[in-house]
Structure formats: C-alpha cells, structure tokens
Amino acid sequence: MVVLDFEESIFELEAKIKDLKSLDSSDIKLTDEIRKLELKLARISDDVYSHLTPWNKLQMARHPERPQSMDYIGEIITDFIPLAGDRLFGDDQAIVAGIGLLNGKGVAIVGHQKGREPQEKVKHNFGMPNPEGYRKAMRIMDMAARLHLPIITLIDTVGAFPGIEAEQRGQAEAIAKCLETGFNYNVPVISVVIGEGGSGGAIAIGVANTVMMLEYSVYSVISPEGCASILWKDVSFTKDAAEALRITAPDLLKLGVIDRIIKEPKGGAHKNYKEAASLLKTAIIEELSKLSKVSDYISHREQRFLRIGR
Amino acid sequence: MNWFSKLVPPKIKSLIKTDVPDNLWVKCESCEQMIFHKDLETNLFTCKYCNYHFRMPVKDRFNSIFDHKTYHLLTPPTVKIDPLNFKDTKKYVDRLKSAKASSGAEEAISSAIGTIGSCQTVVSVMNFDFIGGSMGTFIGEEIISAIECAIKNKTPYIIFTASGGARMQEGILSLMQMPRTAMYVNKLKKEGLPYIVVHTNPTTGGVSASFGMLGDIHIAEPNCLICFAGPRVIKGTIKQELPEGFQKAEYLKDHGMVDLVIHRKDIKMYLEKILKILKSK
Numbered sequence: 001m002v003v004l005d006f007e008e009s010i011f012e013l014e015a016k017i018k019d020l021k022s023l024d025s026s027d028i029k030l031t032d033e034i035r036k037l038e039l040k041l042a043r044i045s046d047d048v049y050s051h052l053t054p055w056n057k058l059q060m061a062r063h064p065e066r067p068q069s070m071d072y073i074g075e076i077i078t079d080f081i082p083l084a085g086d087r088l089f090g091d092d093q094a095i096v097a098g099i100g101l102l103n104g105k106g107v108a109i110v111g112h113q114k115g116r117e118p119q120e121k122v123k124h125n126f127g128m129p130n131p132e133g134y135r136k137a138m139r140i141m142d143m144a145a146r147l148h149l150p151i152i153t154l155i156d157t158v159g160a161f162p163g164i165e166a167e168q169r170g171q172a173e174a175i176a177k178c179l180e181t182g183f184n185y186n187v188p189v190i191s192v193v194i195g196e197g198g199s200g201g202a203i204a205i206g207v208a209n210t211v212m213m214l215e216y217s218v219y220s221v222i223s224p225e226g227c228a229s230i231l232w233k234d235v236s237f238t239k240d241a242a243e244a245l246r247i248t249a250p251d252l253l254k255l256g257v258i259d260r261i262i263k264e265p266k267g268g269a270h271k272n273y274k275e276a277a278s279l280l281k282t283a284i285i286e287e288l289s290k291l292s293k294v295s296d297y298i299s300h301r302e303q304r305f306l307r308i309g310r
Numbered sequence: 311m312n313w314f315s316k317l318v319p320p321k322i323k324s325l326i327k328t329d330v331p332d333n334l335w336v337k338c339e340s341c342e343q344m345i346f347h348k349d350l351e352t353n354l355f356t357c358k359y360c361n362y363h364f365r366m367p368v369k370d371r372f373n374s375i376f377d378h379k380t381y382h383l384l385t386p387p388t389v390k391i392d393p394l395n396f397k398d399t400k401k402y403v404d405r406l407k408s409a410k411a412s413s414g415a416e417e418a419i420s421s422a423i424g425t426i427g428s429c430q431t432v433v434s435v436m437n438f439d440f441i442g443g444s445m446g447t448f449i450g451e452e453i454i455s456a457i458e459c460a461i462k463n464k465t466p467y468i469i470f471t472a473s474g475g476a477r478m479q480e481g482i483l484s485l486m487q488m489p490r491t492a493m494y495v496n497k498l499k500k501e502g503l504p505y506i507v508v509h510t511n512p513t514t515g516g517v518s519a520s521f522g523m524l525g526d527i528h529i530a531e532p533n534c535l536i537c538f539a540g541p542r543v544i545k546g547t548i549k550q551e552l553p554e555g556f557q558k559a560e561y562l563k564d565h566g567m568v569d570l571v572i573h574r575k576d577i578k579m580y581l582e583k584i585l586k587i588l589k590s591k
Contacts, residue, residue, distance in 0.1 A: 162539030162547045168565050172518035172538035179492035200519045207489050221476045221485040231398035245481045246394050257482050305490050309447045309483045
C-alpha cells in the first residue's frame with residue numbers, strides 16, 4: 001500500500017483501529033475507544049482531503065494504485081472489443097481503444113494507459129504515446145463518427161513520448177492532426193481527465209463537446225517539475241509551480257476549460273475502484289443525455305473551444 | 311559595451327538620437343566571420359559567407375514577402391492580460407512589460423494582408439524575441455482573427471513560425487490554444503483555401519504540435535530546428551547521443567515532414583509560384 005506524506009496521520013489511525021479491533025471485542029472499554037478513534041479518523045480525513053494543495057492533488061493523480069483507463073473500461077463498458085493499430089506503422093499500447101456498450105448503447109473509447117506492474121509499464125510505455133498512438137486514436141474516432149457512435153476519451157498521461165523515433169515519425173504532426181480532426185466528428189465526444197492531463201500529449205485526445213475531470217486529477221500545459229526547472233531554474237520550486245500553474249479541477253472549472261468535476265470516493269479513486277467507476281459512469285451517461293439535444297456536434301465543439309479564455 | 315556608451319552617461323546618451331546601430335559589425339554565429347550590419351540587412355539577415363540564417367525582425371520579414379514592401383497590418387486582438395495572475399521569480403505582467411520594451415513589439419506575433427506575386431494573402435509572422443515566441447492567448451486569438459480575415463477575403467493563409475512552445479505563464483489557457491488554432495486551420499481548409507507554413511528557427515512544442523504541422527505545404531529555412539520535444543529533453547529522457555542533424559529542417563524533410571528547405575532569399579519566389587499555381591484553375 002502506498003501512503004502519501006499528507007495521509008500518514010490517517011493511515012496511522014487506521015492501523016491503530018485495526019489493531020484494537022483484532023483484540024477482544026467483548027471489552028466494553030475497548031469498543032468505546034474504537035468508536036472514539038473512528039470519529040477522530042473521520043474528522044481528520046475529512047480535514048486532510050478537503051484541504052489538499054495542488055501538489056497533493058498531483059500526488060493523488062499520480063498515485064501508483066490509481067485506476068487507469070482499462071480499469072474503468074472493465075467496470076463501465078460491457079462487451080468491450082479492444083481495437084489495435086494505426087494501419088500505418090504499429091500498435092502503440094500507450095493508448096488503448098475499442099468499442100463496447102455503455103448502458104446498453106454502443107460507444108467508442110480511447111484512453112491513455114500507463115500500466116501498473118513493471119513489465120506492464122514497459123508494454124504501455126508508461127502511458128506516453130508515440131505518433132502511432134495518436135494515429136490509432138484518430139483512426140478509431142474517425143470510424144466511430146462515420147458509424148454514429150459517441151466517443152469517450154480518458155486522459156491520463158504525463159505527456160507524449162520524447163524520443164528519437166517519436167520525432168522521426170512526426171510526434172508533432174500526429175498530435176496536430178489529432179487536434180484538427182477532432183473538429184471533424186459529428187457525434188458527441190466526451191473527454192474525462194482521470195489522472196494526469198500532461199500537456200500536448202493529453203489535449204490531443206481532449207477535443208470534446210464536454211470535458212470533465214475527476215476530483216483529484218490534474219491538467220496542465222507543462223509538468224510542475226518542468227515549469228520549475230525552466231522558470232525558477234530550480235526543481236525544488238515544483239510545489240510553487242504546481243500552485244502557480246492552476247492545474248486542479250476547481251481551477252480549470254473556474255477558467256472555463258472544463259465543464260464538470262466528477263467526485264471521487266473519499267481518499268481518492270484508488271480507495272474504491274467500483275465506486276469511482278460508478279461515479280464516472282453516471283457522469284458520462286448524464287452528459288451524453290444532455291448532448292443528445294445538440295443537432296450539430298461539430299459546431300457545438302467549435303463554439304465550446306472558441307469561448308475558452310474570452 | 312562600446313567606447314561611446316562607456317564615456318557618455320546613460321541619461322545623456324538617451325537624449326542623443328541616433329540611427330546608427332550600436333554594433334556596426336556582427337559576428338556570424340556559425341562561421342564567426344564579421345559581417346557589416348548593412349550587408350546583413352541586404353542579405354535578409356543571412357550570412358553571405360556560410361548562409362547561416364539569423365533571426366529576422368518581423369517588419370523585415372513582411373517587407374521581404376509582400377510585393378513592393380506594401381501591406382496592411384491587421385488589428386491585434388484584445389485579450390485578458392495575465393489571466394492566472396502568474397508569478398515565478400518575476401511577475402508575468404512585468405515579464406510582458408520588459409518583453410515589450412526590449413523587443414519593441416506588442417506580442418509574439420503580427421499579421422498583415424497584402425499581395426505576394428499579385429495574389430492577395432494573409433500572412434502572420436511569429437517573433438521569437440518576444441518571450442521565445444511562446445504561445446499564449448494572444449497568439450491563439452491573433453491566428454483566429456488572421457484566418458477569419460483570410461476566409462472573409464477568400465485568400466490563402468501563410469504563417470512564419472518561430473516559437474519555443476507554450477507560454478507557461480498562461481498555464482492551461484496556453485495549452486488550449488493548440489485545439490483553438492487547429493480548429494481554425496481546419497475551418498480554412500474546409501473553405502478550400504490554401505494554408506502554407508514556413509518554419510523558421512526554432513519551431514517547437516505546442517506550436518509545431520498544432521498549426522505548425524498542419525500546412526498543405528511546409529517550407530523550412532535551412533538548418534532550423536523543428537521538433538515536438540527539444541533535443542535536451544530527449545537526451546535527458548533516453549540518455550543517448552542524438553543522430554547527426556537530428557530535428558533540423560533537412561532531417562525533417564528526409565523524414566517526410568517538410569516539403570521544401572529553401573534559402574530565405576528564395577522564399578518569396580517560391581511562395582509566388584505556389585500561389586500562382588493554386589490560383590490558376
């Protein structure tokens with residue numbers, strides 16, 4: 001179990017309660033003590049999780065146990081059929097894609113996948129796509145639009161992969177094309193930042209009619225580490241950069257960049273995958289239903305992006 | 311600092327108006343030959359010895375492209391200044407002020423309408439000297455209005471790119487200029503109007519990964535850096551030496567990302583030919 005620095009007091013208390021519970025439960029005094037501690041735990045965790053700094057939220061967004069695209073797909077999509085490859089070069093597993101049923105209706109899903117175990121991380125390139133990942137996303141979204149399937153994208157990447165081959169095969173072009181073609185699909189598109197929304201690598205699949213963020217996800221033009229090293233010329237200013245960049249869901253809602261924040265289970269999505277997925281599913285279904293009133297999804301999407309920052 | 315500035319106190323110096331540049335001679339950054347400043351200007355800011363391309367001031371760029379050096383500047387957009395109230399070691403508003411003072415420019419991009427080989431065209435030129443040509447809301451809005459102007463007048467749109475990427479000080483709003491500009495390029499294309507990108511040194515990050523790589527035709531100046539992630543970032547990630555000429559214009563052409571690598575003095579001629587062909591139907 002991974003414990004983040006600001007959660008230490010909570011975990012200590014939880015461990016203490018667990019210890020006491022494992023002792024004789026017929027002891028009245030002990031039961032009383034447990035109840036007191038449980039109340040204290042509730043108070044402390046309410047306090048901690050309602051006062052998370054941008055840096056704390058970034059830690060949550062990067063939490064190694066945080067659910068990833070495939071975890072959510074497994075929970076909310078039935079009959080999921082994974083689709084692979086860009087038909088040009090290869091299959092980049094940093095982006096997973098497929099079709100399936102959401103609430104009994106067909107949808108296409110595209111999402112970043114970081115991987116969790118070491119081998120899995122390598123397979124998914126730590127969620128950092130190469131150009132073929134973006135071209136695969138485009139292929140599937142184009143198909144979905146032609147076949148009138150709504151598109152759901154799940155964003156969770158530190159960024160597009162900075163590598164020699166990625167540059168040779170046109171990383172910039174692939175992202176650019178993904179952004180441009182994002183305005184060609186006349187079907188509802190919903191994007192959800194489920195973890196890290198890392199710069200160009202994230203927005204490439206974020207051109208949507210409705211953009212949402214999970215409560216403890218972040219979305220930024222550059223990683224706070226990168227920003228600190230460039231502007232402060234010192235990585236130790238990462239927390240200041242995290243603050244200054246306005247990367248949290250409430251910040252982005254205020255700036256008009258996102259439309260809705262999706263609540264997470266207490267302590268973060270990783271504490272309860274099923275509950276997190278169910279909250280995500282409800283939000284997507286509600287937003288899809290709102291979008292069903294739209295007649296021209298392209299112009300709706302264009303207007304949405306045109307408004308940003310004005 | 312030359313002898314003049316050493317001898318004359320700054321306050322008095324500012325009173326003496328002079329058109330003569332501080333440094334009459336410029337050392338070529340590549341071959342280290344000394345070039346007379348007037349020669350550099352006549353050669354469109356390229357080295358007459360080794361063809362090294364210096365950064366070209368926006369005004370000179372417009373003059374070098376439009377017929378008879380005649381063009382009409384588009385009205386710059388009005389945008390919210392410092393939307394995040396950003397401060398690092400310096401306040402963003404102060405950075406903007408000093409960038410304006412040192413570059414003499416309003417922001418990192420200017421646009422104009424005029425004719426190129428008698429073909430009416432809207433042209434935007436990015437200015438690397440203004441906070442590294444970084445893209446914030448201003449650049450996004452300027453490109454949107456330049457493309458709107460091109461659509462209204464049914465003209466092609468040409469952009470000369472030069473940028474270190476996104477303007478970090480505008481955070482997520484900078485990132486949002488990527489889809490916003492890509493959307494307008496898309497609108498231009500849907501109108502059946504040509505879009506030409508001329509890459510100048512450097513074209514990187516969020517600029518190359520949006521409108522910078524979406525041209526119908528890509529022209530690059532020799533040896534200019536065009537990339538998504540910069541060489542230092544890549545080296546730091548993969549801990550390997552980078553190939554010879556990596557991410558330079560010629561390398562991009564070899565890898566299918568650029569159509570033409572052209573010396574600055576020939577760019578107008580090529581643009582005229584291209585626009586003429588596209589018009590003759």
